[in-house]
Amino acid sequence: MRLPPSPFPNNIISTFFPFLLFLLQSITVHSSSPVQYDPQHAIAVNCGFLHNSTAVDGRQWVGETDSASILSFHGPGSKPVIPLSVDRSYSLDPTPYMTARASRSTFTYTFHIGSGFKFIRLHFNPVSYSGFQRSTAFFTVKSGPYTLLNNFNAFLAIDSLGLKSIVKEFTLYVPDDDDGPLSITFSPSRTIPSDETFAFVNGIEVVPMPLGLYYTMEGDAGAYVVGQTCGFHIGKDIAMELAYRLNVGDMKLSSVHDTNMFREWTDDLNHIIGSSVFPVTSANRIKYTKTSKDGAPHRVYQSSWSMNRNLQVGEEVSFTWKLPVDLGFRYLIRLHFCELDYEVKSGQKEFSILINNQMVEHKGDLIRWGVGIGVAIYKDYLVTVRGDRMMGKTDLLVALYPNNYDQSTEFVDAVIKGIEIFKLRNPDDNLAGRNPVISHPHASTKHRLRMRTSINDIATLIIVFVILINVIVHQFCELKERSWSVNISPSLIDEALCRRFSFAEISFATNNFDKKLEIGRGGFGKVYKGVNNGIEKTVAIKRLGSESVQGEKEFISEIKTLSKLRHKNLVSLVGYCNFGVEMIIVYDYMEHGTFADHLHKNKRNGGNNGDVTPLTWAERLDICLGAARGLDYLHTNSEQDVIHRDVKSENILLDLHWVAKVADFGICKVGTTSHTSTHFSTDVKGTIGYLDPEYFSTRRLTKKSDVYAFGVVLWEALCGRPVVDTRMEGEQRSLVLWVKRCFKEGMVDQLIVILV
Incomplete structure (x- = not known):
């Protein structure tokens, strides 16, 4: 709606408009009937607001007064606040982002709800509020024994991600009221030497979770542990934080598409590696089994990425997602699958999946798994990312390699439709990683404002410089890769005698280069005993070592020479693999050394x-x-x-x-x-x-x-x-x-x- 011309100066509009919006919202929603809450249903609290309200998407949020039967609040030093300005938040939904509960002392929300597994979502709109500057909002959030956030600053979080608001989602088990209700406590951080630090929250959701959705049911094997052969049981004592929930190959899905659990699915465009992929969608109906009926909305399973496998000669077909995560935690990785091609038969679309370069699926086949065409399914894996949690982040890699796609098909589609990653609490019940902290966070606001322009200018120059370096390096790598492809292109080798293996196949054949399978080493590198599953025979796999003085020249020389020579008294070349820095040659296995x-x-x-x-x-x-x-x-x-x-x-x-x-x-x-x-x-x-x-x-x-x-x-x-x-x-x-x-x-x- 366009506002009529105003006789007031612009700064007065900026000052009074939030209050007018707040007043209008109060009048509008106060006349609505109270929300009837079922303890087994979701509750969404519009913090800092007294009465019930309805968001733009039609969802109802309860106010702090109108929800007294299920919600109690303790925090005498806290107060409801509204933004000082709407410039940054104008595009956000007024419910819950135009009001907040803020305090320079501890405050607690207590929920009298049914027991069970719950989603806990905390909504933050990090702007300056009346009496509170956003730069001093450092605080800790706890629930029961779990530390959900520590020394958290929502402004720094959204600034690093390029967002306007942020939602932190957690999952945990809530016991019966007799064992203690669900409480969420917000405490200003005392690690920052300032009396100005405060805690705030705009909205809190508590949403029931179906049994067995992310937690292991009795009798189930649990999540497959990467690098091991056992399963991991995710029980009631484990709290988790959502790291990623990605809709592969499609746009963001808002919470209205997930009517029961209100999960938001973001697009994965910033995480898929490579520019040769393009999105594909299907209107086919999705069928759910008992285990997958609550896994994801149907739209998640109707989209994915496709790749032109003939884009570059010799290019390995793979789909890889790079996902930065906090060091020092275990992660539950859920991959969603759905086969929508009704012409596919068992064995025709096998695939391999690697997580952090470790094989988790070698001959994945959705038809062989018995789920049928159009049936949604998911698989769970558990990986440990070692390191000091206060040292920041590292990249978690999820890669899919189609094994035996039809050579007559120009395009190859990924079978992964969605990716969810949850961080598991540490043994000390801590879920908090390092906050993206600026230098001297306790410095005065005025000093930071004076420095902001110069810092932004320097940052811009640095970013431009880094981009230029990246462009140069990228061009150099592409030039090198093209040169590499020419040297070992099909025109220079006999493909009937020399097969190109994927790194996934090599990794599986050697059990991720298990030291127990090492049978020798030479000037090129170590030699491993492996099994070539493509032709069911034992092979010797020679891998270039990082310390070797040999390299690309010797690698190409051996492939070009042996691929054209065959004699009873020459070792037979089976194939090769070149993937990134990996240079690997595969021979017939010599039993007697x-x-x-x-x-x-x-x-x-x-x-x-x-x-x-x-x-x-x-x-x-x-x-x-x-x-x-x-x-x-x-x-x-x-x-x-x-x-x-x-x-x-x-x-x-x-x-x-x-x-x-x-x-x-x-x-x-x-x-x-x-x-x-x-x-x-x-x-x-x-x-x-x-x-x-x-x-x-x-x-x-x-x-x-x-x-x-x-x-x-x-x-x-x-x-x-x-x-x-x-x-x-x-x-x-x-x-x-x-x-x-x-x-x-x-x-x-x-x-x-x-x-x-």
Whole structure:
């Protein structure tokens, strides 16, 4: 409604308009009939207001006087207040945001309601009120044994989130009145050295919660604990605070869409990572089971994100949400699902879900879970975010990877429809994280006002600078990613022989890189034993280590080389994974380990190891012949001439049938001719003890360098000792020097007799 021109100056309008609004609201609602309250129904209190009122959305709020039968109040120092100005709050609903209860001393609301699990919602409109400046509103809120908020400042909270008001939602169990009614106490913070600090609240909701909605029913397994195989029982003694309630792929849903529990669902646009997604909606009817009927409104299940999987060549299809949470707490993560494609059959839309890079679902399948098409379902997970709760926030990551989407389909849809995250109380019954506190919060208001302009200017410059840096870094990363994709694009590899794995598959195959599955390590990084569920066989998974001097160049070299070469005596490349900083190569698993294991590693580890079998002379000869055939194929094949550059007994692997396989092509060189005189001028790379002296001195790499290194391997097979043995003294430390001396002095037979 447009106001008529006023004869009063604007500052008078700003001063008297809140009072006129307050008076009009009082007259309007006082004539309405009292709200009849059922103890098992929701109650919403318009704090600081005496009588019942109706909000813009049609919901009724009780006043502090008209609700005397169910609500009592204690706090002689408190008083009802209205905003000094409506400039900031004009777009907010007058109920409950145009009145508040404020005090510089403690005050308490007590609710005489039925027992059970309840939502507690506290509404705050942090503006300056008559007699109270918003910058000094630091206070603590407690209910029973639980600390809900500590040293909380609503103005700082909304300023950091870009909001006009804020609602803090909690869940807890309310016992019978005989065991003590529900009380909510507001206390000005005494940690701030100021007599001006005060507490306030605009509105309080107490809403009954259906049994088993978020709390574990007797006999249920509870929430799946991330990283473990057990469930977590969420019982009556656990209070929780809502961190996020997201409507995936759609706009915000106000509380009127959730008619029983008045939950608000916000959009997830600021939390989904990546710009290649777009929203999709459906008008299909949603069916609810007994467990999901109160899970979420139907509109939550009718929207999600979709992705163009052909947007970039080699781009991994995934949906990831980044959600900042307080350190030092456990979190209940509820994911809402619903399959709305009536053409989908079991096994066609499997997916993996990771929480903080730990696998929680490997082969998720809504059809296999038995819920059917159009049926709402949710799954609960519990994760611990370690750290000091007073050190601020960290990012909690929820990621979904479609496993086997139809290759003929251009777009891939997420099956996650909604995300809810609750913070669980600590053992000391504390739910309060660190408040976003400005420097010197006890400084005078005038001083802060004088500093505000300069601080904002500096902050603006910093933000602009950070944005520019982010743009530059983003462009650099995109350029690097594009370059990466070209190097390992399908045109450079044989996709029939080399599969690209998702990081979710690799994580599952290695049980999140369990140390118990580690089977070796080398210059590239650690090697794990894993199971390739796509083809149901055991594989070896080599992961680049953070401390490794190798990296992208070696990673790409090995994939390009092995993806085009196949020979009985070369290790077979199964596939690879490159996701962010992760560089992983997957090979066939070699059951009998390395040649070195059986020649001398068992001796160095203190005698006979049951897992390492000593080799007979015939077995040694067969292994050496097999390795020689593999090297000959590398040097003479029609596809590409390859100089291995790191031939050694540790890079000769043995399969189940003791067949030798040459492995590790990270530093190999690829040539275009078979002439042995051709050389590469290159930096010296390889392993001490196997390096060709001519290559080492001239930096001219030829196929003869591999032949020299293989000759050293033959001496290892003959002598059964490592090329460098630090237990020996003098030249005996080097196998090559020791062999040369034995030849020179005519002691070859003695050398073999002594060392075998």
